Every structure is written in structure tokens, then in C-alpha cells.
Amino acid sequence: MTVTADQIAALDAADPLAHFRDRFAIREGLIYLDGNSLGMLPKQTLARMQQTVTQEWGEGLITSWLAADWVNSPQRIGDKIARLIGAEPGEVIAGESTSINIFKALTAALSLQKGRNVLLSETSNFPTDNYMMQGLARFSDGRLETREVAPDDVLGALDENVAVLLLTQVHYKTARVRDMRAVTRAAHEAGALVVWDLSHSAGAIEVDLNGANADFAVGCGYKFLNGGPGAPAYLFAAKRHHHAEPVLSGWFGHARPFEFEGDYAPAPGIDRFQCGTPPVLGMVALEEGIDLMLEADMAAIRNKSISLSELFVKLVEERCGEFGFAFVCPPDSAQRGSQVAFAHPEAYAMMQALKAREVIGDFRAPDVMRFGLTPLYTSHADVAEAVERLRTICVNREWDRPEYRERAAVT
Amino acid sequence: MTVTADQIAALDAADPLAHFRDRFAIREGLIYLDGNSLGMLPKQTLARMQQTVTQEWGEGLITSWLAADWVNSPQRIGDKIARLIGAEPGEVIAGESTSINIFKALTAALSLQKGRNVLLSETSNFPTDNYMMQGLARFSDGRLETREVAPDDVLGALDENVAVLLLTQVHYKTARVRDMRAVTRAAHEAGALVVWDLSHSAGAIEVDLNGANADFAVGCGYKFLNGGPGAPAYLFAAKRHHHAEPVLSGWFGHARPFEFEGDYAPAPGIDRFQCGTPPVLGMVALEEGIDLMLEADMAAIRNKSISLSELFVKLVEERCGEFGFAFVCPPDSAQRGSQVAFAHPEAYAMMQALKAREVIGDFRAPDVMRFGLTPLYTSHADVAEAVERLRTICVNREWDRPEYRERAAVT
Numbered sequence: 001m002t003v004t005a006d007q008i009a010a011l012d013a014a015d016p017l018a019h020f021r022d023r024f025a026i027r028e029g030l031i032y033l034d035g036n037s038l039g040m041l042p043k044q045t046l047a048r049m050q051q052t053v054t055q056e057w058g059e060g061l062i063t064s065w066l067a068a069d070w071v072n073s074p075q076r077i078g079d080k081i082a083r084l085i086g087a088e089p090g091e092v093i094a095g096e097s098t099s100i101n102i103f104k105a106l107t108a109a110l111s112l113q114k115g116r117n118v119l120l121s122e123t124s125n126f127p128t129d130n131y132m133m134q135g136l137a138r139f140s141d142g143r144l145e146t147r148e149v150a151p152d153d154v155l156g157a158l159d160e161n162v163a164v165l166l167l168t169q170v171h172y173k174t175a176r177v178r179d180m181r182a183v184t185r186a187a188h189e190a191g192a193l194v195v196w197d198l199s200h201s202a203g204a205i206e207v208d209l210n211g212a213n214a215d216f217a218v219g220c221g222y223k224f225l226n227g228g229p230g231a232p233a234y235l236f237a238a239k240r241h242h243h244a245e246p247v248l249s250g251w252f253g254h255a256r257p258f259e260f261e262g263d264y265a266p267a268p269g270i271d272r273f274q275c276g277t278p279p280v281l282g283m284v285a286l287e288e289g290i291d292l293m294l295e296a297d298m299a300a301i302r303n304k305s306i307s308l309s310e311l312f313v314k315l316v317e318e319r320c321g322e323f324g325f326a327f328v329c330p331p332d333s334a335q336r337g338s339q340v341a342f343a344h345p346e347a348y349a350m351m352q353a354l355k356a357r358e359v360i361g362d363f364r365a366p367d368v369m370r371f372g373l374t375p376l377y378t379s380h381a382d383v384a385e386a387v388e389r390l391r392t393i394c395v396n397r398e399w400d401r402p403e404y405r406e407r408a409a410v411t
Numbered sequence: 412m413t414v415t416a417d418q419i420a421a422l423d424a425a426d427p428l429a430h431f432r433d434r435f436a437i438r439e440g441l442i443y444l445d446g447n448s449l450g451m452l453p454k455q456t457l458a459r460m461q462q463t464v465t466q467e468w469g470e471g472l473i474t475s476w477l478a479a480d481w482v483n484s485p486q487r488i489g490d491k492i493a494r495l496i497g498a499e500p501g502e503v504i505a506g507e508s509t510s511i512n513i514f515k516a517l518t519a520a521l522s523l524q525k526g527r528n529v530l531l532s533e534t535s536n537f538p539t540d541n542y543m544m545q546g547l548a549r550f551s552d553g554r555l556e557t558r559e560v561a562p563d564d565v566l567g568a569l570d571e572n573v574a575v576l577l578l579t580q581v582h583y584k585t586a587r588v589r590d591m592r593a594v595t596r597a598a599h600e601a602g603a604l605v606v607w608d609l610s611h612s613a614g615a616i617e618v619d620l621n622g623a624n625a626d627f628a629v630g631c632g633y634k635f636l637n638g639g640p641g642a643p644a645y646l647f648a649a650k651r652h653h654h655a656e657p658v659l660s661g662w663f664g665h666a667r668p669f670e671f672e673g674d675y676a677p678a679p680g681i682d683r684f685q686c687g688t689p690p691v692l693g694m695v696a697l698e699e700g701i702d703l704m705l706e707a708d709m710a711a712i713r714n715k716s717i718s719l720s721e722l723f724v725k726l727v728e729e730r731c732g733e734f735g736f737a738f739v740c741p742p743d744s745a746q747r748g749s750q751v752a753f754a755h756p757e758a759y760a761m762m763q764a765l766k767a768r769e770v771i772g773d774f775r776a777p778d779v780m781r782f783g784l785t786p787l788y789t790s791h792a793d794v795a796e797a798v799e800r801l802r803t804i805c806v807n808r809e810w811d812r813p814e815y816r817e818r819a820a821v822t
Contacts, residue, residue: 025469034473041469049464049692050457057640058436058452062445062771070640097687099661100511107550123673128662128687131675135660139518141554148673173671222688229468229481229691249546250510251539260776262534262559264542276508276539277633280640281460281692360473365670 002318003311003384011307011380016300020376023292024226031382031389033361036200036339036372039226045288052284073283074252074274080290081225081234084298085198085217086208091236093270094221094286095278098199098233100248101218102132102166104273105235108244109164109193109216110144116163117144120192122151126172129197133166151176155183158190165192169207170200170337173364175329177205177337181212188213193241199223204305204338204374206298209236216241224338224374225293227286235273242269250275296376304375305338308383312340312371315387323394328368341370348407349399350390356404357389413729414722414795422718422791427711431787434703435637442793442800444772447611447750447783450637456699463695484694485663485685491701492636492645495709496609496628497619502647504681505632505697506689509610509644511659512629513543513577515684516646519655520575520604520627521555527574528555531603533562537583540608544577562587566594569601576603580618581611581748584775586740588616588748592623599624604652610634615716615749615785617709620647627652632693635749635785637700643693646684653680661686707787715786716749719794723751723782726798734805739779752781759818760810761801767815768800 012018025041026032032040056068065071078092085092106119119133130148137144149157154167165187169178180196187194196217201207203224209217215238221231237244246266251257252274255265266272310333316325325342344350344367351363361371371386393399423429436452437443443451467479476482489503496503517530530544541559548555560568565578576598580589591607598605607628612618614635620628626649632642648655657677662668663685666676677683721744727736736753755761755778762774772782782797804810 025465027470030472032472038468038473038476040472041464046461046464046469049460053452053457053460053639053696054436057449058457059438061441061443061451062449062773063766064640065449096511097507097661097690099663099687100507100659103659127665127668127671127673130673131660131662131665134675135658138656138660139658143552228464229475230688230694231692232690233687245549247546247550248511248514249542249549250508251542252510254538254542257538258776260538262538262541264545276510276644277641279508279643279690279693281642281696282690283641285464285692355474362473 008380008384024377031359031386033371035374042292048288094234095232098220099128101235105195105216107247111245113163118161120147120162121166123148162192166195168197175336175339184212221286226289231286232282248275301375306333308373319391339372343367346399349404352404353393353398359386419791419795435788442770442797444782446785453703459699481691505645506643509631510539512644512646516606516627518658522656524574529572531558531573532577534559573603577606579608586747586750595623632697638697642697659686712786717744719784730802750783757810760815763815764804764809770797
């Protein structure tokens with residue numbers, strides 16, 4: 001039974017999140033299915049940036065560290081993120097990049113795991129996660145080693161040598177959702193700690209770190225949280241691990257940073273996971289994105305995300321079934337995050353053709369087209385129209401055009 | 412012989428940099444002598460931020476990584492910074508915090524120094540520098556050790572075990588300028604590499620990294636470079652060291668980041684010193700600050716800085732001589748950077764009183780008042796007026812007021 005235009009309109013009419021679309025700076029005509037790579041601009045962010053630049057920096061100058069509370073922005077924003085991921089106030093700190101936070105989480109976990117020397121992950125994890133792990137192992141001069149196994153072999157690879165398991169909750173390419181509670185339990189039973197990467201889950205699905213008895217987690221600010229390009233990331237450390245020893249021991253993680261003491265003394269609580277001076281301009285943009293997301297109900301976000309992804313899959317089958325797309329995500333929508341992805345030999349050129357037709361998704365090497373579904377600003381009509389344009393491209397074999405075949409360095 | 416008002420006016424009238432003052436958002440009446448802690452807002456930065464937020468992020472979205480060249484901002488801005496510090500294009504990369512860049516530089520240097528295990532610095536170095544060194548040593552489980560010696564004992568502490576010497580070119584408190592060429596030569600003769608922290612020198616004095624045969628350097632974007640609160644920092648690596656092995660091996664330092672390969676393969680050249688996704692909003696603000704500074708002649712900046720600091724010292728002697736200030740900087744202006752600092756038992760409360768009188772400098776524990784001299788926007792008249800207000804505070808013993816004596820956590 002085919003999906004009708006009326007059915008699509010009815011889905012949007014019944015959408016409890018529909019009013020959020022007006023809160024974003026959306027360009028008419030553009031179908032943006034890449035909010036899991038860079039989230040859209042909340043309208044309120046521009047005003048906040050102007051205030052921060054003009055008043056706080058321009059007029060307040062150095063006094064704004066206190067007067068505008070810049071100094072507590074990592075904790076303040078961290079506490080807001082905590083509400084999205086099932087953490088308590090004082091368990092999350094915002095700042096620096098996801099990669100740096102992975103390094104912090106890995107080394108903090110290692111400080112609690114004397115006598116164990118293996119860093120475990122899956123081979124297809126998001127590259128920077130494993131790269132950070134590899135760099136750490138290389139630096140250890142043989143003290144540490146990495147173990148990267150096939151996605152389904154992770155639990156079986158837990159043994160008495162595994163210090164830390166590093167996993168992404170929602171896979172960046174396949175959207176596969178890991179069972180955080182079960183994986184964490186299995187890791188703990190084997191004596192390992194877990195570092196969860198929430199980059200593709202926070203703000204997209206319901207995350208319950210403390211419910212899963214999680215140890216450490218990190219995540220990205222510029223995807224579903226709409227924090228802006230290169231937004232600061234964040235780190236979660238369960239309260240029971242706040243005595244872990246940070247390696248990246250910069251002055252903002254010191255117990256008394258403005259006493260300018262000679263010896264490092266880690267701050268109590270989550271503060272010791274800070275390192276350098278907070279990137280204020282990025283922080284305030286991130287805060288606006290999170291404030292907006294906190295207005296929405298996470299269960300409603302997840303429901304709409306599933307509705308969008310099921311519609312997407314159904315329409316691709318119906319409208320593009322003859323063109324050889326392979327759906328690379330789990331078929332059960334409960335098992336996948338807020339994106340859909342299709343493999344196709346012409347994926348790269350096809351994505352260029354889609355962009356020319358004002359549908360933005362992204363290509364993930366070697367042959368995957370990925371479409372992010374961001375319930376705050378994506379409608380069912382957007383999804384239907386995107387699939388129609390994909391069909392047009394297929395019918396016309398637009399991927400054969402030479403201008404779409406020349407591969408750019410950045411995708 | 413006392414300094415007259417006419418002499419001060421003549422100094423400002425002859426100032427070749429005077430016209431730069433109009434390029435900054437300066438609040439009338441405020442005397443800002445803290446540009447070495449947070450530089451002022453260039454007027455052009457606000458327009459650039461609006462463009463980046465509204466057009467590049469809001470409209471261009473993910474395509475701006477290429478279309479607005481976000482992806483090359485670390486190299487592009489690095490090349491501009493290179494012109495301020497005597498480096499070649501391709502030797503400097505912007506991004507992340509100074510603390511993180513110190514870690515990168517230290518570990519990169521260590522990768523070239525197999526068989527040596529000592530990280531050397533001076534005890535009174537800026538705290539975060541030594542904290543990062545200490546964290547690294549602690550993590551090494553005995554492989555590495557720190558050696559922190561009195562400022563004048565640094566060269567004598569170079570021996571066959573020293574892998575890296577970490578020093579700040581201009582001391583954050585005393586303004587003492589290290590002889591980069593002589594120290595680097597002595598370190599090299601002892602087989603050590605040097606990591607220079609340029610936070611208080613770049614944009615304030617003439618820096619010639621390659622002239623000094625420097626190895627690595629890092630620096631801060633939010634002081635003399637006027638890059639905004641928490642601006643990205645930068646790292647310099649001499650071309651001959653571009654094969655060093657980064658430990659913080661994030662995806663932006665990969666040879667082919669968008670191929671999503673499983674194994675880390677460092678990029679050639681300076682790119683391997685990148686780690687996470689560049690913080691775009693901070694990067695564009697930093698670029699405006701640097702562009703503005705590049706319009707000025709560095710020799711003129713240094714000349715004016717010396718003129719301002721000599722006037723400051725002379726006026727404090729003349730007008731506040733009886734109040735017990737101890738000048739803690741080198742008496743020879745050629746030996747000090749772009750700041751003056753005075754120790755006084757009442758330094759903390761006195762600085763609060765100055766702020767109440769619209770003179771902003773900063774307090775550095777335990778007893779130092781520090782005044783930054785930023786030639787692009789500070790005049791000789793500012794300096795004279797600041798000293799007059801200091802005299803008033805001293806005459807009235809305003810530091811006795813209880814509201815100035817209560818110590819804030821952040822200074």
C-alpha cells in the first residue's frame with residue numbers, strides 16, 4: 001500500500017514538535033538532512049552572540065569572566081546537558097573537542113584500572129575515537145595496547161586485561177543503537193570500565209547514563225544539540241569516578257586556578273576534567289542550542305524521529321526500489337538512531353546531485369549516503385520531497401554527470 | 412625632573428600607531444590595562460561574527476566547511492600568526508587551548524628524544540604550562556620526570572637527561588624576556604629541545620622563532636592578538652620536526668580525515684598537530700584580531716610599548732614613590748615585555764579600588780598588580796591618568812575599605 005500525500009500531511013498536522021521549526025533560521029526550499037553533522041542555527045543564537053561579543057566582551061572585557069559568568073559556563077552548560085543524557089548536576093562539563101574529551105575519559109578510566117592494559121573498541125567506530133585510543137597506546141611504549149574487534153565481537157573480547165571499552169552508543173554510519181545498560185553490565189562483570197560516545201545519541205534518542213550505571217561518556221555539541229560549527233564538546237564522569245586522575249591537567253582543572261600555585265592539585269568533582277580556558281564564544285552558542293532542545297520532550301523527539309525514519313525507508317522502497325539501494329541500518333527502528341543510510345555504488349555522485357537539487361545529506365566513505373533526521377526542524381513533508389528528488393536523480397541517472405563525480409577532499 | 416602634561420601629549424601626538432585606537436570598541440572613560448589577559452574587541456570582529464553565524468552557519472550550513480573555507484581556517488590563521496612570530500607558512504596551526512597545545516608540543520618533542528626522560532622548566536612559569544608537564548610525567552608511570560628549577564638556574568640544569576625545556580618567552584608576572592636565541596642554543600648543545608610559550612610575547616614584542624632556531628612553540632589567542640574570550644591558541648613546529656609523533660591523534664590530524672579509515676595515519680606537515688574539529692566561531696574572531704594586528708608594524712608596537720612602560724615606571728616613582736611599591740620587572744626596558752608589575756602588601760584591595768575608579772589591570776597572587784600595555788589601543792595619556800588614580804587611592808588609603816578586601820575566587 002503506497003503512502004499518500006494526505007497521509008504525510010496528516011503526520012505533520014499531528015506533530016507535537018512542529019512549532020519548533022520556526023525557532024530555526026531555515027532557508028525556504030532547502031531540505032536539510034544533515035543536522036547530525038552540523039545542526040541548524042537557532043534564531044535565538046544570533047542575538048546571544050551579539051550580546052556576548054558587544055556587551056560582554058566589548059564593554060565588560062575581563063570583568064565578564066565573573067559578571068557574565070563565563071567562568072562557570074562549562075559547569076552551567078554541563079548541568080543542562082546532563083538533563084538530556086540521564087546524568088546528575090555536577091557530572092557533566094562542557095568544553096574542548098570530542099577528541100580531546102575522549103582522551104580525558106580514556107586516561108581517567110585508566111587511572112582507575114591499574115594492572116589492566118587493553119583499550120577495546122570496535123573496528124568501525126567513528127574514526128577519531130579509535131585514533132585517540134591508538135595515539136595513547138603508541139605513546140605508552142608498550143604499556144598499553146588497543147584491541148579493535150568486529151562490532152558483534154565486542155562483548156566476547158572482554159577479558160581480564162581490558163581496562164576500558166570505548167563504544168559509540170549510536171553508530172555514525174549504520175545508526176545501530178547499542179544497549180548501554182547491557183553492554184555496561186557485561187563490561188563491569190569483566191572488570192572493565194566503559195567510555196560511551198554520545199555524539200549521535202544525545203538530543204536524538206533517550207539516553208540514561210546513570211540508569212545504565214555508566215562510567216564515562218563524551219559527546220559532540222554541533223550535531224543534534226545545534227551548538228554551531230566546531231562547538232565545544234562535553235564529558236560525563238559518574239560521581240563515583242570523580243577521584244580519577246586527569247592527564248590533561250590544565251589550570252582550569254586546578255583546585256585553585258587563580259592562586260597560581262606551582263603544583264597541580266586537581267579540583268574536586270567534575271571540574272578536574274577541565275583543561276584550558278573555556279572557549280567562550282563557542283560556549284554561548286552551544287548553550288542556546290541546548291536551551292532550545294530542553295524545551296522539547298525527549299520522548300516526543302524520539303517518537304517523531306522513528307516516524308520520520310520509517311517513512312523515509314518506506315518511501316525509498318516504494319519510489320526508488322528498482323535502483324539498487326541497500327539499507328545499511330538495523331531494520332527495526334527501535335534499534336536505530338535518528339538517521340537512515342543507504343549504500344549504493346554511486347553514493348558519492350548521487351549525493352552531489354542531491355545537493356544540486358537542494359537536498360543536503362552526507363556521504364560517508366566508501367559508498368554510503370547518510371540522512372540525518374532532526375525532529376525539531378524536519379517534517380514528514382521534507383522526507384517525502386527528499387525521496388522524490390532522489391527518484392528524479394535516479395530516473396535521469398544524474399550521477400553520471402562529470403561535475404558530480406570529481407571527489408572533493410572534504411565530504 | 413618631573414614629567415609634564417605637555418610631554419605626555421607630545422608623546423601621543425607623535426605616536427604612529429595612534430589611529431589604531433579607533434579600530435577597537437573602546438568605552439569612553441575606561442582605562443584598560445589588561446589587554447594581556449583579554450584583548451579588546453576589534454570593531455570589525457562583530458561584523459565578521461554576524462556573517463559567520465547568519466550566512467555561513469545559518470544559510471550555508473554544512474557546505475560552509477568548504478564554501479567558507481572553515482576546514483582550512485587552522486592553517487590559514489596559522490600562516491597569519493607565523494608572520495608575527497618569525498615562522499614560515501606551514502609551520503603554525505591554530506586551534507584548541509594553549510594548555511592542549513603545550514601537551515602536543517611536549518609529546519611531539521618527546522617522540523624525537525628517545526632515551527631522555529626529563530621535562531625541565533622554571534618553578535615560576537605560568538602555572539598551566541607546568542601543570543601540563545606534571546600531568547604528563549604522572550601518567551608516564553616513572554618513565555618521565557619533571558625538573559623545575561629557579562629561573563636563573565635553568566641553563567645550569569640542562570644535562571644529558573633533559574628531553575625538553577619548556578619556557579615562557581615573556582614571564583606572565585615579571586615581564587622578564589628570555590633570550591630565545593641563546594637559550595635555544597644552550598639547550599641544543601645539551602641535546603635538549605625547547606618548547607617556547609609565546610602567550611605574553613606574540614603581538615607584544617618582536618619574536619623570531621626561526622632566527623632563534625626554535626623547535627616548538629605555543630601561544631594564546633586572547634591576549635595581545637585580540638582574538639576574544641577563550642580564543643583558540645596555536646602551535647608552531649619547525650619544519651625539521653614535522654615527522655614528530657602526535658599523541659593527541661584526532662581525526663583532523665589524519666592524512667585523509669574524510670576517508671574514515673580505521674587506522675591513524677598522521678597528515679604530512681603541520682596538519683598532524685591538529686586534533687579535534689576546529690572551533691569555527693572562535694577561529695573567525697581570532698582571525699579578525701590577527702588581521703588587524705598585521706596592519707601594524709611590529710617594531711612600532713615594540714617602540715611604543717617601551718615608551719608606555721618607561722612612562723608608567725617613571726610616573727609611579729614620581730607620584731606614588733612614598734607608598735611602598737616594589738617594581739618586580741627587569742629595570743632595563745629591553746629586558747621586559749609589554750607590561751609592568753608592582754608588588755605591594757595591599758595589591759589585591761588596591762586593584763579592586765582601581766577597578767572602581769575605572770582602571771582595569773589585574774592582580775596576580777600573592778601580591779602583584781600587573782598592568783598590560785597594548786600599543787594598538789593604549790595611549791600615554793591613559794598611562795598618566797591611571798597613575799593619577801592610583802595616587803588618589805593611595806592618598807585616601809582606599810584599600811582599607813571592606814568591600815575591596817573580600818577576595819573573589821577569580822581574579
